[in-house]
Amino acid sequence: MKVLVVGSGGREHALALAIYKSPRCDRLYCAPGNAGTAMIAENVPIAAADIAGMVDFCLKTAIDYVVVAPDDPLALGMVDALAEKGIRAFGPDKRAAVIEGSKVFAKGLMERYGIPTARYRVYDDCVAAYNDVRTAGKYPVVIKADGLALGKGVIIAQSLGEAQDALKSIMEDKIFGASGNRVVIEEFLSGPEVSVLCFTDGKTIVPMVSSMDHKRIYDGDKGPNTGGMGTVAPNRHYTPEIAEECMRTIFRPTVEAMNSEGRTFKGCLYFGLMLTESGPKVIEYNCRFGDPETQVVLPLLQSDLLSVMEAVTDGRLQQAEVRFSPGAAACVVLASGGYPGHYEKGLEITGLQGPFDPAVTVYHAGTALRDGKVVTAGGRVLGISAVGESLPQALERAYAAAEKIAFPGRQLRTDIGRK
Numbered sequence: 001m002k003v004l005v006v007g008s009g010g011r012e013h014a015l016a017l018a019i020y021k022s023p024r025c026d027r028l029y030c031a032p033g034n035a036g037t038a039m040i041a042e043n044v045p046i047a048a049a050d051i052a053g054m055v056d057f058c059l060k061t062a063i064d065y066v067v068v069a070p071d072d073p074l075a076l077g078m079v080d081a082l083a084e085k086g087i088r089a090f091g092p093d094k095r096a097a098v099i100e101g102s103k104v105f106a107k108g109l110m111e112r113y114g115i116p117t118a119r120y121r122v123y124d125d126c127v128a129a130y131n132d133v134r135t136a137g138k139y140p141v142v143i144k145a146d147g148l149a150l151g152k153g154v155i156i157a158q159s160l161g162e163a164q165d166a167l168k169s170i171m172e173d174k175i176f177g178a179s180g181n182r183v184v185i186e187e188f189l190s191g192p193e194v195s196v197l198c199f200t201d202g203k204t205i206v207p208m209v210s211s212m213d214h215k216r217i218y219d220g221d222k223g224p225n226t227g228g229m230g231t232v233a234p235n236r237h238y239t240p241e242i243a244e245e246c247m248r249t250i251f252r253p254t255v256e257a258m259n260s261e262g263r264t265f266k267g268c269l270y271f272g273l274m275l276t277e278s279g280p281k282v283i284e285y286n287c288r289f290g291d292p293e294t295q296v297v298l299p300l301l302q303s304d305l306l307s308v309m310e311a312v313t314d315g316r317l318q319q320a321e322v323r324f325s326p327g328a329a330a331c332v333v334l335a336s337g338g339y340p341g342h343y344e345k346g347l348e349i350t351g352l353q354g355p356f357d358p359a360v361t362v363y364h365a366g367t368a369l370r371d372g373k374v375v376t377a378g379g380r381v382l383g384i385s386a387v388g389e390s391l392p393q394a395l396e397r398a399y400a401a402a403e404k405i406a407f408p409g410r411q412l413r414t415d416i417g418r419k
């Protein structure tokens, strides 16, 4: 098959590498891709959210299968547009992608179907939202922009002043654009966080190995939220008993709720969970693979990813083999200086040739090729992943490899997997 992976981050490099290894893949394309995908695929200069451009390219090149990895093309209906032209694709259609595209929809779904989550209120008026926070008088309080915001649309306010600033910047200054037309104000939950990515074709649900993201920029979970600074898998808090409970109270009810709403979800459904004292609760849904969760989940996948994806698309996931290795994986993100705020691009990256332990994979995220050199091109630049028999071994290998790679301003967390 000729396969196209849509997107350009570390997740897309990980997906592309797994598909590249599939016996079912003859030719691999990535649009727009990065310097890492360029080593295994033909990069095509089409923006990830350019639906017409992507459909055109697929028709012209006779692409057999498309993996739409990022949230925005999914929310914009890329899978629907491809299906109209008879092109098979992995990922939910537009109606199902709303589970991530609107937090108001997601909260309403959970409320209607009794799926455990934080209590919430919705506001489209800044003053009303402010009055609500002031009247409730409970801190911390969680304020979320309704729409997509690059994983940064959540602010945890510790005081009325912080809540007021957050509401003003989301709803009036529109720091997340139209995503901030409505906000969700949510009860603050605490407990270990777990990410569980599930394959589903709307009938069968197959959870992948659990993982843990590290969202804050600095060690000790300090500083602002990022897209994710590192991950480990499996997540040691996610016991078989909790997994069973999540399947019964969260995963299955969510997939069935989407069916009931006429929004059957096919693809990778990501559950961001918090294991609270009163049981597991949903923090967020994503309609796609997580980044950088994918960079620890796929290195542990022993089955052929492309075959599993096709089974999802064709509604025969029940017959697919999805096996994970019993070991552990870790991913350490190397980010640009200044991220998640303003950062410079175009800085040369050195040390990419290693040599690295064979258990290590260097996933490119925000990288580009310039005059034959690999340079920085985004906030999260590289994800250094390693597998091992144990988590400490995987972490040691990932950090040893990360040590060898340099670029000006490089930031990394030194405490991935310590919790």
Ligand code: AMP
Residues within 6 Å of the ligand: 118, 142, 151, 152, 153, 154, 156, 186, 187, 188, 189, 190, 193, 215, 225, 272, 283, 284
């Ligand atoms: P999200 O973008 O929805 O994943 O939120 C980003 C991060 O904010 C999550 O990973 C949590 O650490 C935190 N968060 C979101 N919602 C809540 C909540 N209700 N209570 C506590 N922390 C939260």
Ligand code: GLY
Residues within 6 Å of the ligand: 151, 213, 227, 228, 286, 289, 290, 291, 292, 293
């Ligand atoms: N790592 C969190 C996400 O992909 O949204």
